[in-house]
Amino acid sequence: MSLQKPSIPKGTRDFSPLEMVRRNYIFDTIRKVFQLFGYQPIETPAMENLSTLLGKYGEEGDKLLFKILNSGDFLENRGWRMEDGSRRSEVGGRNEEQLDYRTLLPFITEKGLRYDLTVPFARYVVQHQNEIIFPFKRYQIQPVWRADRPQKGRYREFFQCDVDVIGSDSLLNEVELVQIADKVFTNLGLKYIVKLNNRKILSGIAEVIGEPGGMIDLTITLDKMEKTHMDFVITELREKGFADASIDALAPFLNFAAEKDLAVILPFLKVNLHASSIGLAGIDEIEKITGYLQDLQLSGSVELDISLARGLNYYTGTIIEVKAKDVPMGSICGGGRYDDLTGIFGLKGVSGVGISFGADRIYDVMNELNLFPEMIAATTKVLFVNFGAAEEKFCLPILSSLRESGIPAEIFPEAAKLKKQLDYANRKKIPYTVLVGENEMKEGMLTLKDMQTGEQKLMTLEQVKEKMAK
RNA sequence: GUGGUCGUAGCUCAGUUGGUUAGAGCGUCAGAUUGUGGAUCUGAAGGUCGUGGGUUCGAGCCCCAUCUUCCACCCCA
Numbered sequence: 001m002s003l004q005k006p007s008i009p010k011g012t013r014d015f016s017p018l019e020m021v022r023r024n025y026i027f028d029t030i031r032k033v034f035q036l037f038g039y040q041p042i043e044t045p046a047m048e049n050l051s052t053l054l055g056k057y058g059e060e061g062d063k064l065l066f067k068i069l070n071s072g073d074f075l076e077n078r079g080w081r082m083e084d085g086s087r088r089s090e091v092g093g094r095n096e097e098q099l100d101y102r103t104l105l106p107f108i109t110e111k112g113l114r115y116d117l118t119v120p121f122a123r124y125v126v127q128h129q130n131e132i133i134f135p136f137k138r139y140q141i142q143p144v145w146r147a148d149r150p151q152k153g154r155y156r157e158f159f160q161c162d163v164d165v166i167g168s169d170s171l172l173n174e175v176e177l178v179q180i181a182d183k184v185f186t187n188l189g190l191k192y193i194v195k196l197n198n199r200k201i202l203s204g205i206a207e208v209i210g211e212p213g214g215m216i217d218l219t220i221t222l223d224k225m226e227k228t229h230m231d232f233v234i235t236e237l238r239e240k241g242f243a244d245a246s247i248d249a250l251a252p253f254l255n256f257a258a259e260k261d262l263a264v265i266l267p268f269l270k271v272n273l274h275a276s277s278i279g280l281a282g283i284d285e286i287e288k289i290t291g292y293l294q295d296l297q298l299s300g301s302v303e304l305d306i307s308l309a310r311g312l313n314y315y316t317g318t319i320i321e322v323k324a325k326d327v328p329m330g331s332i333c334g335g336g337r338y339d340d341l342t343g344i345f346g347l348k349g350v351s352g353v354g355i356s357f358g359a360d361r362i363y364d365v366m367n368e369l370n371l372f373p374e375m376i377a378a379t380t381k382v383l384f385v386n387f388g389a390a391e392e393k394f395c396l397p398i399l400s401s402l403r404e405s406g407i408p409a410e411i412f413p414e415a416a417k418l419k420k421q422l423d424y425a426n427r428k429k430i431p432y433t434v435l436v437g438e439n440e441m442k443e444g445m446l447t448l449k450d451m452q453t454g455e456q457k458l459m460t461l462e463q464v465k466e467k468m469a470k
Numbered sequence: 471g472u473g474g475u476c477g478u479a480g481c482u483c484a485g486u487u488g489g490u491u492a493g494a495g496c497g498u499c500a501g502a503u504u505g506u507g508g509a510u511c512u513g514a515a516g517g518u519c520g521u522g523g524g525u526u527c528g529a530g531c532c533c534c535a536u537c538u539u540c541c542a543c544c545c546c547a
Contacts, residue, residue, distance in 0.1 A: 005520075005521095007520095007537090007538075010537085010538070010539090057546095058545090060544075060545050060546085061545085061546090063471075063545095064545080064546085116547085144547085146545095146546075146547090148545075148546075149471080149472095149544095150539085150540085151540075151541060151542075151543095152540080152541070152542095153546095153547080154545095154546075154547080155547090158547065159547090160547065161547095220545085330546070330547070331546080331547065332547070333547075334546085334547065356547065357547080358546095358547030359547085360547075361547055362547090385505085385506090387505075417503095417504080418504090418505060418506055418507075419503080419506080419507060420507090421506095421507085422506065422507035422508085423507060423508075424507095425507075426507060426508060427508095433506095433507090435505070435506080437505060438505095439505095447505095449506080449507095451507075451508090454506085454507080454508095456506085
């Protein structure tokens with residue numbers, strides 16, 4: 001026993017072989033679908049400059065950024081450590097006591113771990129704009145980090161699988177993203193619901209009720225409709241400073257928040273948002289998208305949910321969220337359109353839209369519903385039992401030959417007791433073992449043992465290969 | 471960040487009102503059994519009871535702090 005117990009940071013996890021096999025199954029499924037729709041892979045660094053990250057996710061997002069401490073003795077360099085103990089600071093000419101977190105921050109950290117894949121992607125697009133073929137369809141599967149407090153379906157390190165297309169306004173892209181989600185979840189055997197909304201509709205509602213500047217506050221609160229209820233929403237809006245008249249004007253929308261029938265809610269919105277051109281534009285977009293989707297065979301349902309606000313601050317148009325059926329879990333996939341994310345980095349007028357699959361939540365949902373196929377545990381097909389040095393030498397070329405034929409094979413690395421070696425095969429669920437001792441070597445034959453039935457037979461290498469190939 | 475919750479052997483968990491040397495099952499290792507496994511039997515190893523303080527003659531048990539787990543809020547995949 002070591003002196004101190006090792007551990008890993010809060011909200012992070014190790015993945016053991018069984019978990020990895022299952023996670024790879026999810027990643028492979030997703031990756032295949034992305035490629036099927038013509039998307040290309042990229043990767044970006046785990047860390048970005050804080051200037052890239054800060055201010056893109058809202059105030060809350062900034063707090064959840066993992067920041068990386070500068071290397072070197074930055075205290076010494078800033079003159080914060082004085083010989084006489086006076087510890088005066090050169091930062092903005094302020095005293096130690098006047099220093100707060102925000103003032104200090106830029107001096108001790110300038111890098112952070114990525115918070116999502118969309119913002120680094122926008123940065124990437126701007127930096128590589130001359131080599132990119134637009135519209136650029138890319139996918140990216142990498143971990144992201146958030147300094148959140150862990151809970152159900154929430155980790156501090158988790159994988160996102162992003163697909164985005166940038167450089168095209170077409171709503172065809174939105175339609176395609178829904179199709180991608182459909183294909184991924186259908187292939188994984190997951191039942192799902194796609195929820196759609198549009199920031200322009202939300203903006204229109206804010207405008208119509210007389211709170212044009214309150215869109216963000218409104219949407220965040222509206223999003224709680226599903227979890228809580230109307231009274232809660234009204235109370236919270238009042239706390240956020242919405243006028244009574246505005247809240248009264250909002251009431252009809254709240255009443256329709258639960259309405260899922262497009263034939264009912266679309267006409268309702270058209271009437272009630274007629275005074276807002278932006279709101280009407282949003283309705284129009286939703287109508288076009290759902291119009292296309294009607295003709296496609298999707299395995300899940302698609303709904304317009306005007307209480308859906310999810311997504312980060314940079315979304316400007318369509319908002320997409322996918323929830324798993326039959327399991328209480330946050331969204332397992334989400335995204336939307338962002339009209340000017342690259343604008344912040346100096347490339348104006350380029351619109352993008354994308355969604356992100358939460359691999360870890362998908363894993364949790366599939367685990368809970370027992371949706372992982374049994375077969376994917378298979379690794380080694382045949383184990384060569386080790387009887388000693390002479391036998392090892394005899395077996396190695398045979399092993400190579402098997403591997404050449406694409407049969408995963410291994411030899412036990414020590415001439416341990418047979419019991420131990422067979423036990424190893426059992427525990428690793430290796431279906432066959434090969435026993436080669438003096439007799440077999442003399443005859444140039446192999447004894448193949450079926451670990452399930454216990455049956456064993458003397459055969460040639462070719463016969464073994466034939467049997468393994470099945 | 472706020473509120474609650476959990477932590478005893480590798481794993482799952484007992485542990486009485488605060489009382490001598492902290493237990494069980496599973497797993498591991500060794501042997502019964504030196505080329506035939508999954509079974510059975512025998513034996514062994516394995517613990518600063520999350521960590522640090524405190525109360526007490528005495529703490530796994532009570533108090534405080536801290537870390538971790540899980541859950542809710544905020545927010546989000």
